[in-house]
Amino acid sequence: MVDHIDCAHFLPGHPKCGTPHGHTYKVEFVVEGTLRSGMIMDFADLKQALHQVLARYDHKSWNDFLEYPSVENICELLHAELRAALSLSCTLRVWEGDGKWAEL
Numbered sequence: 001m002v003d004h005i006d007c008a009h010f011l012p013g014h015p016k017c018g019t020p021h022g023h024t025y026k027v028e029f030v031v032e033g034t035l036r037s038g039m040i041m042d043f044a045d046l047k048q049a050l051h052q053v054l055a056r057y058d059h060k061s062w063n064d065f066l067e068y069p070s071v072e073n074i075c076e077l078l079h080a081e082l083r084a085a086l087s088l089s090c091t092l093r094v095w096e097g098d099g100k101w102a103e104l
């Protein structure tokens with residue numbers, strides 16, 4: 001499952017990323033679980049859960065939610081919220097622009 005959000009952020013004290021700027025974040029989400037009637041989870045339910053979590057942050061600043069919003073910390077925050085929402089094991093990869101990502 002893949003979704004995107006657009007967010008602002010800055011990294012306090014960072015020489016390049018210390019100025020407020022924005023990224024399109026691509027969020028890739030993989031769930032693991034037991035098949036029940038041929039599915040782990042309906043794609044529609046998965047899509048809705050991912051969208052609901054991401055909607056909290058879309059077009060907002062990560063700095064309102066995290067002290068140091070590196071892609072690693074963003075990934076950790078989203079991973080915890082998705083795990084809580086779905087009660088399933090999941091792997092989350094968050095892309096900050098092209099070619100840079102963190103995974104948990």
Ligand SMILES: [Zn+2]
Nearest residue numbers: 009017021023
């Ligand atoms: Zn940045």
